[in-house]
Amino acid sequence: MARFVVLPVLIAFACLLAGLYGMVHNQISYTVGPEYFHAFKFHQFNIAEALPFRVGAAIVGWRASWWMGIVIGVPIAAIGLAMPTTGQMVRTFLGVSLMVVGITLVLGVASLAIPVDPSQYHHFRIPSGVEDVEGFVLAGLMHNTSYLAGLIGLVAGVIFMLVAVIRARRRTRPGG
Secondary structure (H helix, E strand, O other): OHHHHHHHHHHHHHHHHHHHHHHHHHHHHHHHOHHHHHHHHHHHOOOOOOOOHHHHHHHHHHHHHOOHHHHHHHHHHHHHOOOOOHHHHHHHHHHHHHHHHHHHHHHHHHHHHOOOOHHHHHHOOOOOOOOOHHHHHHHHHHHHHHHHHHHHHHHHHHHHHHHHHHHHHHHHOOOO
8 A cells, every 4th residue: 555655756756857857958958059948948938038048948947857757757656566565666766767867868968979960950940040050959959869868768767677576576485
């Protein structure tokens, strides 16, 4: 019974972690391409012009990513229900959640190293008036890559949680 009481707390933690990730992520991508926010994201998320830009970027990051905590947290927590004890479930969930954030951050930042040929900029939706097209494209790539990286992290997290459950159950079996 205690596990089902802990479950919503774990999902809330995953949402908090995802939202915080988005806030940090956007500080990096704002540094790379501020025009991505000024010409696109601030309008998309109705960020008041009076806000300091970094605060606006953090708000966009929170709003754009907190819900990934549900997408990633629910399946991982559900698998964790098979752990022999609630303590093992919580500890493993926390570790897997941090692993997913790490994978997502590393892959998102790594996308900044991908060279984009300026002749390919026409494949991106760049609003008129953007002067730093390269920064805009890189920030956009980082954002898009991070969603894909989150899904890669989810797959890794599910696999890790499944392996952890199998190992924990083997250790608690008589003679295991």
